[in-house]
Amino acid sequence: MVQDSLITQIRHLKALCVRKLGVVAIGCCGLAVSFSSAILISWTQVARPQLEPESTLLALLNEVSSDSPKLVDDSLKSPRPAVPRAQSWQSPLAKQCKDFDQPVRRRLEAIRKQLGQNREQISIDASNYGKRYRLDPWKQPIDPKPRMVVLHETSNTLSSAINTFKTYHPNDNDQVSYHTLIGRSGEVVDVVDPLMRAYGAGFSAFLGEWAVTNPEFMGSVNNFALHLSLETPADGYIGGRTHSGYTSEQYDALAVVLDEWMSQFGIPPESITTHEHVDLGGERGDPRSFDWGELQVRLAALKRLC
Numbered sequence: 645m646v647q648d649s650l651i652t653q654i655r656h657l658k659a660l661c662v663r664k665l666g667v668v669a670i671g672c673c674g675l676a677v678s679f680s681s682a683i684l685i686s687w688t689q690v691a692r693p694q695l696e697p698e699s700t701l702l703a704l705l706n707e708v709s710s711d712s713p714k715l716v717d718d719s720l721k722s723p724r725p726a727v728p729r730a731q732s733w734q735s736p737l738a739k740q741c742k743d744f745d746q747p748v749r750r751r752l753e754a755i756r757k758q759l760g761q762n763r764e765q766i767s768i769d770a771s772n773y774g775k776r777y778r779l780d781p782w783k784q785p786i787d788p789k790p791r792m793v794v795l796h797e798t799s800n801t802l803s804s805a806i807n808t809f810k811t812y813h814p815n816d817n818d819q820v821s822y823h824t825l826i827g828r829s830g831e832v833v834d835v836v837d838p839l840m841r842a843y844g845a846g847f848s849a850f851l852g853e854w855a856v857t858n859p860e861f862m863g864s865v866n867n868f869a870l871h872l873s874l875e876t877p878a879d880g881y882i883g884g885r886t887h888s889g890y891t892s893e894q895y896d897a898l899a900v901v902l903d904e905w906m907s908q909f910g911i912p913p914e915s916i917t918t919h920e921h922v923d924l925g926g927e928r929g930d931p932r933s934f935d936w937g938e939l940q941v942r943l944a945a946l947k948r949l950c
């Protein structure tokens with residue numbers, strides 16, 4: 645499939661970058677076949693460079709992003725929807741230039757090292773993600789660079805979310821994915837390459853900005869967002885406005901992943917937000933019971949809030 649070959653291309657290009665940066669891939673293991681969809685699924689463990697220069701990543705983004713959606717000709721019949729009114733976002737993260745928690749910093753550095761050498765990546769069905777676009781269906785330029793993070797929760801187990809992403813979804817409304825998942829034990833599962841467009845949010849905008857990539861739908865933040873989802877605790881599976889929250893291990897892994905993305909793509913802390921905030925349909929409330937204080941301590945310890 646086109647996306648499969650693109651992912652192969654991205655991984656090849658990334659491997660070249662990794663070699664240029666002097667980091668050696670440590671291997672891969674395992675192949676499995678999904679009998680329901682006959683999609684080749686690979687479970688791969690690869691070395692990830694600690695720091696990929698932003699310029700290198702943007703060059704890769706140019707390689708894998710697309711000029712415009714396929715529907716460009718048909719879409720000319722549809723009017724371009726007006727951009728939504730901007731809703732301000734007051735980040736709960738505060739500037740912090742002192743009183744760093746050194747034990748937290750040492751713990752996060754150890755986790756970063758561990759994840760840098762051994763991080764799980766999965767391949768999902770190609771219907772659930774796509775390329776980032778440089779033009780919208782009306783041939784207006786849109787910036788495909790990831791420049792914000794949307795936090796989510798899975799609403800059910802990690803494996804349930806993964807199964808959904810591996811399932812072929814012919815209907816656009818059912819297609820869904822996040823870039824990265826974080827399980828209850830702090831396990832990090834990379835699902836969609838950050839250079840690709842994960843389908844984490846539907847009708848959505850951030851600070852009055854969205855991108856329309858399909859003229860049959862309103863805009864969303866997906867073309868310029870990175871989506872990260874935390875596994876929901878069991879008492880949150882049945883719905884409700886709150887639950888018992890996320891584990892310390894999840895906040896640790898979250899801080900490490902965010903630190904990496906902020907570094908790679910130059911994302912400021914105030915551009916980390918929630919699905920609840922960007923959702924324009926008024927239906928999303930995730931991630932429920934998220935404790936910004938836990939993230940504050942960790943990102944401050946990593947000197948990301950000064």
Ligand SMILES: [Zn+2]
Binds near residue numbers: 795796797844919928
């Ligand atoms: Zn969500």
